[in-house]
Amino acid sequence: MITLQFTRHLFSFFPQLEGRVVQVEAQSVAEVVRALEALAPGIGFYLLDELGRVRTHVNIFVGPDRIRDRKTLSDRVQPGDTVWILQALSGG
Template identity: 55%
Template sequence: MATVKMTSHLYRFFPLLENREIRVAAGSVADVLRAVDQLAPGFSDYVLDERGALRRHVYLSVNDTILVDRKTLTDRVPEDGTVYIFQALSGG
C-alpha cells in the first residue's frame, strides 16, 4: 500500500482526510488519486482539470521525484511509496 500525504491546506476542503493515515493501493498516480477520491469525494475534481491532467497550481511527487506525466498521470507509485500532494502558492 502506498501512503498519501498532503499539505494541511487541503484538509480545509477535505476534512474526511484530516488526522488519518491515508494508505491506498499502489499503481499509477491516476490510480492513487482515484483511491483518494473514494475516501473524499470531489478530491480529484479539485486537483485535476476537466481533461484529467494535474492542475497548474497543484504539485505532486512520488517519493523524492516530482511528477513527470502531469497529463495522463502514468508515473508509477511503488507499493511502499509515498505520494506527496501540495498546492503551489501565488500572489503578490
C-alpha cells in the same frame, strides 16, 4: 500500500483526511487519485481539471520526485512509496 501526504490546505475542504494515515492500493499516480476520490468524493476535481490534467498550481511528488506526466498521471508507484499532494508555490 501507498501512503499519502497532503498540504494542510486540503483539510479545510476534506476534513475526513485530517489526523489519519491515508493509504491506498495503486500502481500509478492516476490510480492513487482514483482511490483517493473514493475516500474523499470530489477531491479529484480539486487536483485535476476536466481533461484529467494536474491543475497548474498543484504539485504531486512520488517520494522526492515531482511527477513527470501531468497529463495522464502515468508515473508508477511502488508499495511503500509516499505520494505528496501539495499546492505549488507559484509566487507570493
